[in-house]
Amino acid sequence: MEEAGGGTAVRIDMHLHTALSFDCRSRPDAVLARARAAGLDRICVTDHDEIQAALELKDRHPDRVIVGEEVKTREKVDVIGLYLREWIPGGTPARRACEEIHEQGGLVYVPHPFAGGKGGRGALLPEIEDLVDIVEGWNARLHDPRLNEQAQAWARARGLPMGAGSDAHSLREVGRGWVEVPAFQDEPAAFLDALRRATIHGVTSSRFVHVTSTLAKLMP
Secondary structure, eight states: OOOTTSOOEEEEEEEEOOTTSTTOOOOHHHHHHHHHHTTOSEEEEEEETOOHHHHHHHHHOTTTEEEEEEEEOTTSOEEEEESOSSOOOTTOOHHHHHHHHHHTTOEEEEOSTTSSGGGGGGTTHHHHGGGOOEEEEEETTOOSHHHHHHHHHHHHHTTOOEEEEOOBSSGGGTTSEEEEEEOOOSSHHHHHHHHTTOEEEEOOOOTTHHHHHHHHHHOO
């Protein structure tokens, strides 16, 4: 893989989970292996309110992993931090979580912003709009295409770059949503710039994947 300017395209699934998430049973190494098999160059590991698996994978595979966390904010709406160095506790108020991401030098990535529940149907966006760096324009677990379309329209209206991810909670989902970007140096500003030239790709997952997540919550 070449650095920015070398002309090599990079494929990244920007939103997925490992067994450190409460609703996923996928071992971190197995997730990375599945990503490679799916033709991905990098993954953003974004466990729910956890960062340890991402840090450990990054330490062992620095060119393959971007450290992230999907924070369940006090408002019960999810916010993702990318390029994190330190854990942000679940239950942190949304605006404060975004500020903490920036204090770490990271990027604020808003996942599934118009989904019900975890996305708040867009209600939180006005409060954090000035802090958002990236909007998830494609989430493979959203079965109503209008929800991804709304996210894309909101991002375009504000000139914000878009990401895409599988939101995988099982190995077979990895790679069902991804971006292709020009090669870039592995640091936040360069990644953000690359996303401004991204193309989004994705296939909607089966509704059965939600059964998998529910079963994972019930397993010891």
